[in-house]
Every structure is written in structure tokens, then in C-alpha cells.
Amino acid sequence: METLPPMIEVQSLTKKYPGHLAVDDISFTVGRGEVVGFLGHNGAGKSTTMRILSCFMPATSGTARVAGHDVFHESEEVRRRIGYMPENNPLHLDMRVREYLKFRARLKGLGWRRSRERVDTVMGQCGLTDVSKRIIGQLSKGFRQRVGLADALVHEPDLIILDEPTIGLDPHQIRSVRALIKQLGEKHTVLLSTHILSEVEVTCARVLIMQEGRIVADARTEDLEKELSLDGQVIVEIAAEAEAIRAVLEEVEEIENLSIVPLEAGFNRAIITPMPGADLRLMISEQARSHGWAVQELTRRRHSLEDMFIHLTRKEPRKGVRN
Amino acid sequence: MSVYRTLVRRELGAAFKSLTGYIVVAATLLLTGVGLVDLIDRINITATPRPITEIFFSQYLMFWYTLILTTPIITMRTFAAERSSGTYEALVTTPVTDWQLVLSKFVGALLFFVIAWLPFLAVLFVLRKVTHQPELMAMPSTVGAFTGLFLIGSLYTAIGCFASSITHNQIIAAVSSFCVGGGLWALTIRPGVEDAPHSFWIRFMDYISVTRHMQDFSQGFVDLRAVIFYVTMTALFLFFTHRVIETRRWF
Numbered sequence: 269m270e271t272l273p274p275m276i277e278v279q280s281l282t283k284k285y286p287g288h289l290a291v292d293d294i295s296f297t298v299g300r301g302e303v304v305g306f307l308g309h310n311g312a313g314k315s316t317t318m319r320i321l322s323c324f325m326p327a328t329s330g331t332a333r334v335a336g337h338d339v340f341h342e343s344e345e346v347r348r349r350i351g352y353m354p355e356n357n358p359l360h361l362d363m364r365v366r367e368y369l370k371f372r373a374r375l376k377g378l379g380w381r382r383s384r385e386r387v388d389t390v391m392g393q394c395g396l397t398d399v400s401k402r403i404i405g406q407l408s409k410g411f412r413q414r415v416g417l418a419d420a421l422v423h424e425p426d427l428i429i430l431d432e433p434t435i436g437l438d439p440h441q442i443r444s445v446r447a448l449i450k451q452l453g454e455k456h457t458v459l460l461s462t463h464i465l466s467e468v469e470v471t472c473a474r475v476l477i478m479q480e481g482r483i484v485a486d487a488r489t490e491d492l493e494k495e496l497s498l499d500g501q502v503i504v505e506i507a508a509e510a511e512a513i514r515a516v517l518e519e520v521e522e523i524e525n526l527s528i529v530p531l532e533a534g535f536n537r538a539i540i541t542p543m544p545g546a547d548l549r550l551m552i553s554e555q556a557r558s559h560g561w562a563v564q565e566l567t568r569r570r571h572s573l574e575d576m577f578i579h580l581t582r583k584e585p586r587k588g589v590r591n
Numbered sequence: 592m593s594v595y596r597t598l599v600r601r602e603l604g605a606a607f608k609s610l611t612g613y614i615v616v617a618a619t620l621l622l623t624g625v626g627l628v629d630l631i632d633r634i635n636i637t638a639t640p641r642p643i644t645e646i647f648f649s650q651y652l653m654f655w656y657t658l659i660l661t662t663p664i665i666t667m668r669t670f671a672a673e674r675s676s677g678t679y680e681a682l683v684t685t686p687v688t689d690w691q692l693v694l695s696k697f698v699g700a701l702l703f704f705v706i707a708w709l710p711f712l713a714v715l716f717v718l719r720k721v722t723h724q725p726e727l728m729a730m731p732s733t734v735g736a737f738t739g740l741f742l743i744g745s746l747y748t749a750i751g752c753f754a755s756s757i758t759h760n761q762i763i764a765a766v767s768s769f770c771v772g773g774g775l776w777a778l779t780i781r782p783g784v785e786d787a788p789h790s791f792w793i794r795f796m797d798y799i800s801v802t803r804h805m806q807d808f809s810q811g812f813v814d815l816r817a818v819i820f821y822v823t824m825t826a827l828f829l830f831f832t833h834r835v836i837e838t839r840r841w842f
Binding site for chain 2: 319322323324325326343344347348350352353354356358359360361362363371372374375376377379380419
């Protein structure tokens with residue numbers, strides 16, 4: 269069987285605006301079925317990259333292929349395969365939800381009957397059935413966002429590109445949109461951009477961090493988290509004298525630094541920084557048990573993706589970190 | 592074809608969902624109606640053997656004012672509105688071709704133009720019925736005048752679509768298409784062209800004179816040269832519009 273080309277293949281892509289380099293020689297590949305998050309500050313080049321992938325604007329140099337089709341030379345083929353939700357989710361505010369989705373489905377080449385079926389399906393999927401006859405301009409932002417999502421997936425595209433899908437939503441709405449994106453990831457390849465880190469942690473299996481038009485990190489979210497938590501501090505709250513704790517823990521070679529803070533009711537909090545790569549949790553719990561100390565908390569402080577992001581985008585903007 | 596139909600329907604739908612659409616239809620009817628009433632008053636004073644349609648479309652300025660003022664308003668939203676609201680990005684990232692886009696916008700606007708002028712045709716029929724004077728709107732004159740109106744309307748609509756395609760701003764689109772359309776009319780309104788010597792420029796101005804064409808049309812002469820002029824000029828402006836749309840994919 270012939271192997272299918274990857275969903276997105278970007279090679280040395282560069283986009284220059286007059287007096288400004290928006291995307292600077294980036295390359296990456298996204299396989300079929302992946303959910304990839306594009307992370308970066310405003311103006312890092314995320315939207316530009318997405319606009320090039322969705323054939324809205326051409327690249328200055330380099331190539332981008334979607335499902336093996338070049339975005340510039342085979343633009344129509346590419347546009348048939350993608351569902352794109354632009355930044356700020358522009359919609360025809362004078363149309364009704366169902367009418368708009370049918371209009372979009374027909375534009376994307378679906379037949380009359382098929383478009384009706386698909387519109388019903390995506391409205392169900394996106395929780396729009398109850399507002400199907402409402403005018404889009406009168407809907408809340410959360411609903412509008414869902415209309416945008418429903419539009420992106422109405423023609424069952426291979427690749428869904430979402431530019432900041434949760435921007436401007438309240439926490440409830442963000443939650444429901446994220447759940448929807450996760451659900452989409454089960455069937456489609458999804459590329460989404462955001463500057464909210466927790467969003468990537470929740471929805472994406474892989475993250476591409478962009479900074480000043482370059483990709484500064486490309487890794488699986490899981491690996492990133494693992495890597496980040498390895499040098500994380502261990503915090504333990506024990507019912508014992510500070511001196512006793514210090515005496516026990518100072519014998520452990522893998523501890524780099526130790527500080528103890530007294531708490532209420534005879535508890536002390538020990539903050540332990542281990543040597544790089546060491547996981548001290550098991551050892552500590554065993555020590556506590558053997559000494560008969562009560563433990564009310566034992567946790568390893570994990571660096572969040574946020575720490576990683578700030579670390580990468582502030583200190584080493586030009587150094588690529590690859591998985 | 593179905594994509595094309597969908598887009599045309601959307602264009603017409605958008606025109607009638609906005610207040611602008613109704614205002615344009617009402618304004619067209621009002622301006623032409625006021626003109627017609629005034630014209631009838633004058634005919635009552637000085638009798639004329641010529642059909643009222645001929646006088647209205649060939650000599651009466653109110654017709655030109657209505658045409659030149661309303662077409663930019665019909666066409667200004669075609670591309671500029673989509674671009675300023677951002678829906679243009681969503682539109683051109685669907686598998687719609689540039690020609691489908693340009694032609695559907697044009698046909699949508701032209702259909703709206705026709706709809707805006709239909710009530711006036713009805714008014715003329717009512718007038719004929721009420722006055723019991725069939726010669727008031729002789730058939731050749733009426734058919735010719737409305738054919739001419741459709742052709743000139745096509746050209747002005749194409750100019751308007753082009754103006755709308757080059758900007759994000761609907762006002763700029765309307766003003767620039769008004770300038771081009773109004774300019775074309777003002778340039779060729781020169782009286783006494785027939786008596787002037789047949790130099791190249793005089794003949795050229797005569798050939799492109801919209802007022803001159805309308806005189807012929809409203810007398811019931813559908814001159815093939817004029818038809819070719821309008822068809823090619825309309826096609827030319829649609830081609831320009833297509834070019835503008837296409838170039839936006841290049842930069």
C-alpha cells in the first residue's frame with residue numbers, strides 16, 4: 269500500500285512584509301491525526317504561518333504542502349482539504365446559524381442533500397441545535413466561536429486549522445470549546461494557535477513554540493512536561509522537628525539544597541531541590557514511614573509549560589530546542 | 592455551478608437584509624417618480640409627439656442622476672465590506688475560484704440593479720393604463736430604453752465591483768465608482784457632437800458617449816456597436832476586478 273504523505277510539510281518557509289520579517293525560515297512536519305499547538309506571543313508569526321497554510325497569502329520563499337499538495341501551485345486542492353477558522357472568527361452576522369452553515373457547506377462543494385446532513389451533524393457536535401434559527405449577530409461570543417468551529421469542520425476536512433479558537437471567551441466557554449477541539453482530534457489532524465499555555469497542555473499532544481518568526485521548540489507536550497518536572501523540587505510536610513528532618517535528609521547525596529519552614533500544629537515543610545535527574549519522592553516517603561513521622565503532603569513541584577515558554581522565549585530566542 | 596448559485600443568492604440576500612438595499616430601491620423609485628411627475632407636468636404645457644420613455648431616458652437629467660448615484664451604492668459592499676469585516680479571508684480559503692467569486696458578486700449586484708429599476712417599469716405601465724394613451728410609451732422605445740438601461744447598468748455595476756475590489760473602505764469604493772461613472776457620463780454629455788467635424792476624437796467621444804447611446808436606445812434603435820461597447824467594457828472591468836482579486840494571492 270502506498271504510504272500517504274504527511275498532513276503538513278513545511279520547508280524553509282519565509283514570509284516578509286515590507287520592513288518586517290514575519291516568518292523566518294521555518295520547517296516542520298505534522299503527521300496525520302496529530303493535534304498540534306502553535307504557541308507564541310502576539311506577532312510571533314503564528315497567524316502568518318496559518319494563513320500561508322490555508323492559501324490566503326503566499327510565502328516569500330520556501331514551500332508548504334498539505335496532504336502532499338503545494339499550497340501555492342495546487343491551492344484549490346489544498347483548500348478542499350482544510351477547514352480554516354481565521355483569527356477573530358469572521359462571520360456573516362446578518363445570517364442565521366443554519367443558513368450560514370449551509371451556505372458555507374455549499375461553497376465547500378457539498379451537494380444539497382449532503383450539506384443538509386452535515387450541517388445537522390456539526391450543529392449537534394458543536395451544541396448549536398438550539399440556536400440554529402438565531403441570527404449570528406445576536407449570539408454570544410461563545411456561540412459564535414462554535415459556529416466558526418462548525419464551519420471549519422462542516423465538509424469533513426482532513427486538516428483543521430484554528431487561529432486562536434478560544435480568544436475572548438469566558439472560562440466556561442473556553443472549557444466547552446477545548447472539549448470540542450479534543451473531540452475533533454480523535455478524527456482529524458488539528459493545528460491550532462494560541463498564546464494561552466494551559467490550552468496547549470490540555471488539548472495538544474505536540475507543541476511548536478514560535479518566537480520572532482522562528483520555531484524555538486518542537487516537542488511532545490508529554491515529553492516537555494516530563495523533562496521539566498525532572499529537576500522539580502520536592503515539597504514534603506512532615507510532623508517532626510526541623511532538626512530531625514535535617515539530620516535525616518542531609519545524609520542523602522542526591523539532595524542539592526534543602527530548606528525547612530515551620531508550619532502550624534508541629535508540622536514542618538521541607539523544600540528539597542534534588543540533583544538533576546533524581547526523583548526523591550519514594551525515598552522520602554520511606555524515610556518518613558521508618559521514623560514514624562506523619563506526612564500530610566508530599567509533592568513534586570512541576571514546571572509548567574509556562575515556565576518553559578518564558579525560559580525559551582526570553583533567554584534563548586535563537587537557539588532551537590528539539591525533541 | 593452550484594457554488595456560483597449559492598454565492599449569487601448570498602449576494603442578493605445580503606442586499607435585502609441590510610437597510611441599504613431597501614433604501615436604494617426606494618431612492619430609485621422616488622427619484623425616477625419625481626422626475627416622471629415633473630416631466631408629465633411639462634408635457635401638459637407643451638405637447639410632444641414623442642413617447643414619454645424616449646424623453647425620459649434621452650433628455651431628462653433625473654434619469655442619469657439616479658443611475659450614477661445608485662449604482663455605486665449597490666456595488667460598494669461587494670468586496671470592500673467582506674474585506675473590512677474579515678469574512679473575505681473565510682471566503683477565499685474555501686475552494687471557490689476567483690472567477691466564480693467575481694462573476695457571482697457582479698451578477699448579484701446586477702440582479703439587484705434590475706430589481707431596483709423594475710418598479711419604474713411598472714409605474715410606466717400603470718401610467719399607460721390610466722391615461723389610455725398607448726403612444727405614451729411606444730413598445731420599441733420602451734424595449735430599447737430598458738435594454739440600454741440594462742447594458743449601461745452592467746457597465747456601471749462592473750465599474751463599481753472593480754472600485755470595491757481595490758479597497759477595504761466602502762465609502763472610498765462608492766466615491767471612486769461614482770467618479771468613474773459620473774466622469775464617463777459628464778465627458779460624453781457634450782451637445783452638438785453631430786454637427787462637429789468628423790475628427791478622430793469627436794468620433795471616439797461619440798462612440799463612447801453613454802448619453803448618445805441612450806438617445807438611440809430610447810428611440811428603439813439597438814445599435815450593435817453600442818451593445819459591443821457595453822459588453823466589452825463590462826468584461827474589461829470584470830477582468831480588472833479578477834486581476835485585483837488574483838494579485839492578492841501573490842503578495
